[in-house]
Amino acid sequence: MKVLRTPDARFEGLADYPFAPNYVDVDDTEGGALRVHYLDEGPRAAAPVLAMHGEPTWSYLYRHMIPRLTAAGHRVIAPDLVGFGKSDKPAERGDYTYQRHVFWMGELLRKLDPRNITLLCQDWGGLIGLRLWAEMPERFARIVVANTALPTGDQPMGEAFASWRAFSQDVPDFRAGRIVHGGTVSKLTDAEVAAYDAPFPDESYKAGARQFPMLVPDRPDDPASEANRQAWQVIRGLDTPVLTAFGADDRVMAGIDRVFQKLCPGAAGQPHVVLPNAGHFLQEDVGGELAALTIEFIARTA
Template sequence: MPRPDALRTPAERFVNLPDFPWQPHYIEGLAGYEGLRMARIDEGPEEADHVFLCLHGQPSWSFLYRHMIPVFLETGARVVAPDLFGFGRSDKPVDDAAYTFTFHRQSLIALIEALELRHITLVCQDWGGLLGLTIPPDMGDRFDRLLVMNTVLGLGGGSTEGFDAWRRFHGDHPDYDMPALFRSYIPGISDDAAAAYVAPFPDPSYRAGVRRFPFLVMTEPDMEGVDVSRRAARWWASEWRGDSFMAMGERDVLIPPRLMRRMHEILGIKRPPLCLPEAGHFVQETHGGHVARAALAAWGEG
């Protein structure tokens, strides 16, 4: 059982998910998160040469990576795709105020340390990047490569019209129809896949993390996480020695191409981005396999 201030989604909610055959692995007692259980997909050999650490955003969960995981596994790598607390199969504190930038960032650091992950390829998008891109500066010896999709570092420099609309929507409709949202952002997504995104949330009491995340994005200079994000930006530009690959969904209204081009500069990526004219924000959902194969080919593994 989870601790009294958290919920745990019943396992039967995750039966027969489309194209998602992997069974969850659980870890309890992460340092600083006693009483909470974190779920992850963890496939491939522990002793693999590469570990793909796939970090999702909001309002998704590790299900988002189902088209990329098989491509990574074909190389003999290990793939670890955690569900952030409040999402997927992980425990969900019920108090909106429990969700902060530091709460999530430190949980990922604790997971990396607990699993003793090394030779990591960081794969990130949305909040997976807002959080994940700040971690290698504190444990750079564990990271070898970066595969980044539509995301930013939260540098406190303002917002976009699309993101402002996203934030207002969450404020006005905190318990919105999630499958309908995915259908609107991902034209052509199947009804089964759209429904799978809401599987972790049987009722609104499970959705504190979903409600809170849009208001944590660091659009103002005094917000929590700005300092560590600015430090990360300096580190990526001057100290990162690994190999990086960017894929960019050009129809993204939340993080438009101009911001991704700026991220390309901030991260010091040498090779041109893979531009996807038909992709929106959820690149993994529509072009995941293609992006995974393109990154591997760029790294000489295709």
């Protein structure tokens, strides 16, 4: 497997990102290894919040939330998915599969061995993180579902997703920073746009970002559909507390919060919220509020 690694110089002087890097090697499934980057902030003895990002972001997405969570006494583990951030980036689009992403993040958890996890997941952070919850439910204490889904392909993804997928494949220059900017209500500064572009020095580093939209199961016979159906079978039998927090201005994920509220036993009676003035990247728009909701949720379900 040919692997690219973004030069460290690309990450120097980023706005509001003072965190120390941590790395772990995971099996690339072809006899080699991939270096995965993660943040590990707050007291190591505390139960962790596992903050999982999606497409096309990285742990920078949680920069405003991490200090609030650690100030409340929580540990925060925020990995960069393979192909994103400071993690290694396989160079060929065919190297990226849904199952491999689940395996790679599962390897991270098995090596770090956290317990009593609060999963905070958004976008592909949910498509992967919720599979991990179903695979190893004994590790997870509660789940915060934010602008994400666990699709099986049995229901249409909708026109907004179809438009996004088409754009992601057709746009000549896939500019992560502008994509995040467009998915927020409050909008980003030029420095923040540059920070989201930092992991991708040129188009050759973007194989994962380009491929992710194509990996979302959108038909019943998609390669990942059956695995996601099996995950749902497990999840529907778990009483793990579940809180949904969706952005009111997220057209792609609109209404999917109700799926979790209906199908997850642990969602019953929780104060689910749809946050005004929040788009798809609600960590940017209402990160402080989302952090507060997570802190309150942990305290209420401890």
